[in-house]
Amino acid sequence: MNNKDVIKILDKLISCKSVTPYDDQCQEYIANFLKDLGFKIEFKKYDDVTNLIARYGTEKPVLAYVGHTDVVPTGDINKWETDPFKLTDKNSKLYGRGTSDMKGGIACMMHAIQEHLSDNKNFIGSIIVILTSDEEGPAINGIKKLVESGDLTPYEIDMCIVGEPSCKKTIGDTIKNGRRGSLSGRLRIQGIQGHIAYPQNAMNPIHAFSPVLNRLISQKYDEGNQYFPPTSFQISNINSGVGTTNIIPGELSMDFNFRYSTETTKNELQNKVEDIMKESGLDYNVTWSHSGDPFLTERKDLLDACVKSVKEELGMTAEISTDGGTSDGRFMAKICNQVIEFGLINKSIHKINEHTTEADLDAVTKVYKSMLNRLLPRQ
Numbered sequence: 001m002n003n004k005d006v007i008k009i010l011d012k013l014i015s016c017k018s019v020t021p022y023d024d025q026c027q028e029y030i031a032n033f034l035k036d037l038g039f040k041i042e043f044k045k046y047d048d049v050t051n052l053i054a055r056y057g058t059e060k061p062v063l064a065y066v067g068h069t070d071v072v073p074t075g076d077i078n079k080w081e082t083d084p085f086k087l088t089d090k091n092s093k094l095y096g097r098g099t100s101d102m103k104g105g106i107a108c109m110m111h112a113i114q115e116h117l118s119d120n121k122n123f124i125g126s127i128i129v130i131l132t133s134d135e136e137g138p139a140i141n142g143i144k145k146l147v148e149s150g151d152l153t154p155y156e157i158d159m160c161i162v163g164e165p166s167c168k169k170t171i172g173d174t175i176k177n178g179r180r181g182s183l184s185g186r187l188r189i190q191g192i193q194g195h196i197a198y199p200q201n202a203m204n205p206i207h208a209f210s211p212v213l214n215r216l217i218s219q220k221y222d223e224g225n226q227y228f229p230p231t232s233f234q235i236s237n238i239n240s241g242v243g244t245t246n247i248i249p250g251e252l253s254m255d256f257n258f259r260y261s262t263e264t265t266k267n268e269l270q271n272k273v274e275d276i277m278k279e280s281g282l283d284y285n286v287t288w289s290h291s292g293d294p295f296l297t298e299r300k301d302l303l304d305a306c307v308k309s310v311k312e313e314l315g316m317t318a319e320i321s322t323d324g325g326t327s328d329g330r331f332m333a334k335i336c337n338q339v340i341e342f343g344l345i346n347k348s349i350h351k352i353n354e355h356t357t358e359a360d361l362d363a364v365t366k367v368y369k370s371m372l373n374r375l376l377p378r379q
């Protein structure tokens with residue numbers, strides 16, 4: 001394999017100033033590259049978001065590679081040691097916005113596919129590359145819309161690799177096979193405002209809520225399971241009081257979030273909180289916002305191929321994990337029951353001086369190539 005090919009691809013991708021949601025012709029370059037390999041190209045535009053669906057073959061099984069071409073803003077450009085939109089080799093590192101998250105991963109996959117098709121175009125199954133320019137932004141008109149509109153349904157995707165940077169320190173140390181769900185709530189407690197010297201004429205919501213708060217925190221929501229840690233309840237903001245020292249506040253508000261496992265559901269968590277609140281007898285209301293159900297991929301073909309490829313190509317035993325924030329995998333999981341995330345190292349992502357290395361790109365490309373060989377063997 002020629003590593004320089006991956007770098008050449010990445011160089012081009014980094015030069016596109018695709019700060020979310022603008023794609024700056026990044027997908028057009030990828031589409032032309034895949035078209036030359038025999039892929040059928042389709043663009044789906046929703047508002048200012050560009051989405052690319054490229055397909056090779058029509059047979060089962062269908063393996064999808066999912067990613068995003070948009071990047072987060074650079075931050076203070078003067079703090080960058082290099083031009084963030086020019087791939088720069090410095091002290092054995094490759095700098096540029098998106099090198100790790102996730103243009104680097106896309107470049108690895110493009111080259112792996114090119115190699116897979118190079119000497120024999122006949123393999124079992126088909127490959128679909130799905131890219132959006134709305135992952136780092138609100139993530140409404142990207143993979144979410146493609147899934148919910150039914151645009152991806154006819155493709156009957158069997159397996160999906162999300163090429164996000166999943167590794168912590170060394171390529172191959174982590175494969176993600178699911179994510180926790182995320183549920184947020186805003187709670188308001190109504191008290192009665194009054195003079196601090198006349199508590200009999202007031203109802204202090206801080207005092208009244210304290211024991212209830214304790215119950216919410218100490219409650220065991222579940223024990224987790226083999227793949228998920230126990231569901232966690234965390235408070236992010238709690239506010240009460242008007243700022244002066246002689247007033248009993250009339251109201252308290254609190255923001256909280258659940259990161260939850262597959263052992264519980266959004267409705268169960270909501271009911272639990274409502275039960276505790278009702279029992280308290282307090283005058284309250286809660287508004288909920290749900291940003292994703294948990295999903296889990298058991299060890300079947302896809303996860304197995306990734307674990308074995310990491311072992312064989314890199315000599316590593318990957319940790320299979322569901323930690324970290326949400327990704328587009330949560331949407332793909334609604335139409336595909338095998339979804340994993342595997343890609344570069346996530347240490348420098350979203351930071352000033354984001355970077356990767358030639359060796360890391362090489363390692364990820366090897367794993368992707370080996371996975372293609374296992375899942376879509378050449379005839």
Ligand SMILES: [Zn+2]
Nearest residue numbers: 101102135164
């Ligand atoms: Zn990303």
